[in-house]
Amino acid sequence: MNPHQHQPHPPAHHTATQAGTQAGTQAGTQAGTQAGTQARGRRRRATLLAAAVALLTEGGFAAVTHRAVAQRAHLPLAATTYYFASRDQLLAEAFAQLVETELDTTRAWIADHGLTALPDQLATADRTRQLGLWELYVHAGRDPVLQQIAHRWTDGCIRLVADTLHLPHTDPRARLLYTTLATLWLEHVVEQRPLDETRTLLTLAMENALRPP
Amino acid sequence: MNPHQHQPHPPAHHTATQAGTQAGTQAGTQAGTQAGTQARGRRRRATLLAAAVALLTEGGFAAVTHRAVAQRAHLPLAATTYYFASRDQLLAEAFAQLVETELDTTRAWIADHGLTALPDQLATADRTRQLGLWELYVHAGRDPVLQQIAHRWTDGCIRLVADTLHLPHTDPRARLLYTTLATLWLEHVVEQRPLDETRTLLTLAMENALRPP
DNA sequence: GATAAACTGGCACACTCGTACCACTTTCAC
DNA sequence: GTGAAAGTGGTACGAGTGTGCCAGTTTATC
Secondary structure (H helix, E strand, O other), X not given: OOOXXXXXXXXXXXXXXXXXXXXXXXXXXXOOOOOOHHHHHHHHHHHHHHHHHHHHHHHOHHHOOHHHHHHHOOOOXXXXXXXXXXXXXXXXXXXXXXXXXXXXXXXXXXXXXXXXXXXXXXXHOOHHHHHHHHHHHHHHXXXXXXHHHHHHHHHHHHHHHHHHXXXXXXXXXXXXXXXXXXXXXXXXXXXXXXXXXXXXXXXXXXXXXXXXX | OOOOOOOOOOOOOOOXXXXXXXXXXXXXXXXXXXXXXXHHXXXXXXXXXXXXXXXXXXXXXXXXXXXXXXXXXXXXXXXXXXXXXXXXXXXXXXXXXXXXXXXXHHHHHHHHHOHHHHXXXXXXXXXXXXXXXXXXXXXXHHOHHHHHHHHHHHHHHHHHHHHHOOOOOOOHHHHHHHHHHHHHHHHHHHHOOOHHHHHXXXXXXXXXXXXXX
């Protein structure tokens, strides 16, 4: 029986990414059941999601089709509609996961190398992956659910900058530095501008942001 | 006879936007001929382009299909493939035109209201239009031709900021201010963040950028 | 007028897409 | 065990896509 016939979605196979979307829909049904069977199902779902992220990374979200995802995950086509209510939901979760991974990666990188070395991370990082990320970010403007994730992403980045500079999360200096950072990053990803320029501008922006008012 | 069968593209019905793509392809053939016939053709091409821009504006570039463009322009389907070698070319020219229009609009607005009032323009402006614009900007990262247009767009914006501040085009202060501006703009378009915050941040960024080093 | 080129518009091919459908097997609670 | 629920996978439908094709018409040049 396909669970999407009349209900939004059954299993709790998700990371804490789309909490707001379906919290509170008849919480009683999923009480004691679904424990053993779903171990494998959960794995399958994760495989599909990973495949979606990979495809997104390589070809933008136009590449994330049910068939492509299924093939990539070595699973039958119908598995995609079984574990995800629609393509939109698949995309949303892929976006959320991508954002989370990206934030973690960057956080670790900054902890190791410092903020000024960020341009070097740009050079190293997977450009097409970030292209997909930004693609989804802009696309998020057309979809309320995605918009929420996009907002969280920005907030995460701002917090990241603030933490690195040992500033409070709401400090406008961190906020402003992030805006510069974001554009430089986006321009690097889209236009592939020379790295030297980016490096220079970033240092300048940091000096600017950190000198006393 | 369809001109796209074996040649890239025949008529010179284009604004000076994609100069690099087909300059120098047998310049002799289009000498004295094609002057009167093409008046109407040129108009049709422009109509199609306008339709493409409109669709882009409303539904992102997923909405720009041959059929949709043709219907919107009240022209037969085949006209789209006659005047544009492919959908990609249509998108590229639509992007170029959108960029040009947007730059002009913003220039005029700044001339009238000043740079600090830019957030108000954001509030007024057509959000979905700019969503389409940014969509194409990011998408440009995957296509060399579009990438070039994207680059020109950024340069145009930077120049715009520099001119407004009466700074030389290469002044890093203008460059940096633009980066902040761009992110605030993008965030407004995608995330619909509160306008007050944007206003405050912009003023802060301007003070920051303009005070002496 | 005649000839060639530019242009027109209807049509269909070959394809991909999201998703519904359904017979089937596995797992779990009793 | 037995029956219900969860999970599986093959298939097909209907819609929409880019684009090629081609018999026509209009226009420009001679």
